[in-house]
Amino acid sequence: MNQPRRPQPQQRRRPNQTASSLSPAAQKPTDIWRPVPQLPDPAPIVVASDPTALVRSLGDPPVPGKSVIAGHYIGAVVERAAGLATALAASVDLLATQDNS
Numbered sequence: 001m002n003q004p005r006r007p008q009p010q011q012r013r014r015p016n017q018t019a020s021s022l023s024p025a026a027q028k029p030t031d032i033w034r035p036v037p038q039l040p041d042p043a044p045i046v047v048a049s050d051p052t053a054l055v056r057s058l059g060d061p062p063v064p065g066k067s068v069i070a071g072h073y074i075g076a077v078v079e080r081a082a083g084l085a086t087a088l089a090a091s092v093d094l095l096a097t098q099d100n101s
Contacts, residue, residue, distance in 0.1 A: 044096035045089040051082035 052075040060067035061074060089095050 042094060045085075045094050046096045047086050048082055052078050 055074055055078055056071075061070040063070040086095070
């Protein structure tokens with residue numbers, strides 16, 4: 001036979017906040033299509049000499065029996081992401097050179 005279900009504890013519900021209970025600043029409409037100031041030019045991007053250094057400093061991933069293999073896969077993903085980021089920066093001439101780094 002099935003055991004009867006235990007009654008679940010009741011959770012208290014917060015009363016809904018209406019527009020009148022909000023602060024006056026929250027009621028003021030905002031123009032989301034307003035002009036914004038021009039962003040500054042991005043700084044040159046320096047290519048990382050060892051993109052996996054941070055991940056390796058954390059140690060092997062906690063995967064029972066496969067932590068070393070998992071670490072290699074994570075390192076491969078980080079290296080691939082760094083390579084793609086470098087290619088993207090190079091495509092828009094944002095890579096730092098010896099004279100501007």
